[in-house]
Each structure stands twice: as C-alpha cells, then as structure tokens.
Amino acid sequence: MRTRDVLLGVDELPRHEAVRLLMLATGRTRPDVLLGFDVTPVEREAFASFVERRRSNEPLQYIEGIVAFGPVELQVELRVDDRVLIPRPETEYLFEQVVEIVDNPGVIIDLCTGSGNLALALKAAFPTAEVYAVELSPDAADVARENAIHNNLDVDVLVGDLFGPLPGELMGTVDLVVSNPPYLARHELVDLPRDVLAEPEMALIAGETGDEVLAKIADGAYQWLAPGGVVACEISEFQGLRAAVLFDRYDASIVEDLTGRVRYVIGSRGFE
Numbered sequence: 001m002r003t004r005d006v007l008l009g010v011d012e013l014p015r016h017e018a019v020r021l022l023m024l025a026t027g028r029t030r031p032d033v034l035l036g037f038d039v040t041p042v043e044r045e046a047f048a049s050f051v052e053r054r055r056s057n058e059p060l061q062y063i064e065g066i067v068a069f070g071p072v073e074l075q076v077e078l079r080v081d082d083r084v085l086i087p088r089p090e091t092e093y094l095f096e097q098v099v100e101i102v103d104n105p106g107v108i109i110d111l112c113t114g115s116g117n118l119a120l121a122l123k124a125a126f127p128t129a130e131v132y133a134v135e136l137s138p139d140a141a142d143v144a145r146e147n148a149i150h151n152n153l154d155v156d157v158l159v160g161d162l163f164g165p166l167p168g169e170l171m172g173t174v175d176l177v178v179s180n181p182p183y184l185a186r187h188e189l190v191d192l193p194r195d196v197l198a199e200p201e202m203a204l205i206a207g208e209t210g211d212e213v214l215a216k217i218a219d220g221a222y223q224w225l226a227p228g229g230v231v232a233c234e235i236s237e238f239q240g241l242r243a244a245v246l247f248d249r250y251d252a253s254i255v256e257d258l259t260g261r262v263r264y265v266i267g268s269r270g271f272e
C-alpha cells in the first residue's frame with residue numbers, strides 16, 4: 001500500500017500528525033512520505049499502533065520519544081516520556097532571552113529541570129559554567145541524567161526540593177537561576193486538553209493558587225545569587241501582577257512572549 005493510501009485511512013488525526021507517525025513507523029523522511037513509497041505490512045502495523053496511542057491522547061512527542069530544544073546552533077536533543085513535561089517553545093524563548101542577558105556565567109542553577117532542557121541548553125551555551133539542575137521527581141531526574149549523557153554535557157542533576165539539595169558553598173555565588181516551575185492552580189486542571197493531562201501532574205500544578213513554587217523561588221534565589229546575578233522564570237499569562245510583587249526586591253521586569261502574552265519574570269539581585 002502506498003503512503004498516500006495509508007494516510008487516507010486515518011481521518012481521526014490531523015494530517016501533519018499522521019505524517020509524523022508514518023515517518024516514525026517507517027524510519028523515512030517527510031519528503032519520502034509525501035512523495036510516496038510502498039509501506040510494508042510490518043510498517044503498517046507499527047503505524048496503526050502509534051495512531052491508536054495518539055487516539056488515546058498520548059502526546060505525539062511521547063510516542064516519538066524525542067524533541068529538539070533551543071536554537072539550531074545551541075540545540076540539544078532530549079528523550080521524553082511520561083516521566084517529564086514536554087519542553088515548550090515558550091521555554092525556548094526564555095532560554096534565548098537569558099543567553100542574551102547573561103555574560104559568561106560561572107555558576108548556573110536550573111530549578112524544576114524536568115527533562116533537563118534548560119540546564120543542558122545553558123551548558124551548551126556556556127561550556128565553562130558549572131551547571132546544577134534540581135528536580136523533585138526522582139523519575140524525572142533520571143530522564144535529565146540520561147539526556148545529559150545523550151548530549152555529552154556535564155550537568156549535575158540533583159534530586160530534591162528547589163534549593164534544598166544544592167551544595168551550601170554555592171550560596172551567594174550563583175550568576176544565574178532559571179526555572180520553568182509548575183505554575184497552575186489545582187482548579188485549572190479541568191481546563192487542560194487531554195493530552196496535556198498525560199504529562200506529570202507534579203510538572204503542571206504548583207498548589208491551590210499556582211504561585212506556590214514561584215514564591216519559594218523568589219524568596220530563595222536572593223541568597224543564592226551573587227550580587228548582580230540574574231533570576232529568570234517562566235510564569236503563567238495570569239501571573240504577571242503576582243510575580244511583580246513576589247520579585248519586588250529584585251530589579252525585575254515582567255516580560256512578554258512573542259505573541260504579547262506576559263510569560264516571564266526576569267530580575268537581578270542588586271549590588272548592595
């Protein structure tokens with residue numbers, strides 16, 4: 001059966017998703033799939049099983065098992081599965097802004113590292129920096145460690161609550177604290193698309209208000225940062241006012257994404 005006929009048999013998925021799943025099932029490129037070739041029965045069976053998983057709302061990226069993160073020249077390739085959040089384009093934009101702002105950092109901390117996306121891309125951007133990645137979920141930390149090995153990047157992945165597992169001697173010496181923390185309130189769970197619900201709840205929900213983890217980062221980062229050090233976090237589009245209050249002792253700005261939605265708080269510790 002030709003690729004076109006295989007794709008026509010799947011009307012329950014958007015075509016671009018069906019194409020990606022057929023690429024995965026056959027190991028062929030997008031142009032190959034679009035130009036057409038004969039799909040073997042074994043490949044058709046694999047494709048059918050991927051389509052079934054997607055129909056059950058498993059995210060496409062979990063089925064593919066791999067995502068790229070960061071601009072081409074600093075890109076890392078991440079293995080992802082249901083132990084970690086799928087890195088989002090908004091977080092790539094946080095990374096890009098941080099790389100513009102920070103100059104030759106010596107020590108970097110990524111809190112709530114998940115797949116390790118920010119920590120690993122920052123290590124790629126600043127190879128001489130000491131990079132620490134902290135994650136509460138031991139399963140997610142395993143994924144971050146696997147990704148560090150896969151990308152041949154030396155990042156120290158620590159399991160624990162925010163600043164808790166960091167070596168104490170780093171206090172007051174850190175040049176950059178980044179985080180894409182969980183920032184949803186529990187009641188927002190019901191509004192999420194079903195495939196987002198397949199991602200770990202711990203990666204999405206901060207608590208009853210959604211501000212809980214951000215508040216702890218705002219509170220803790222001050223003492224870990226060196227004078228002039230930068231803290232940069234992703235926030236929800238409804239958290240701008242709250243973030244401005246939480247980060248009021250920093251020289252902080254609430255920053256919009258490329259679509260004009262408030263999505264980041266970026267600040268620095270003063271030199272006093």
Ligand SMILES: C[S@@+](CC[C@H](N)C(=O)[O-])C[C@H]1O[C@@H](n2cnc3c(N)ncnc32)[C@H](O)[C@@H]1O
Binds near residue numbers: 087
């Ligand atoms: C929104 S996800 C972000 C993952 C990744 N940094 C990214 O950008 O895709 C938040 C991550 O923080 C972890 N996490 C939640 N609470 C935490 C805490 N108190 N300390 C450390 N990690 C935490 C979750 O397990 C999850 O992996």
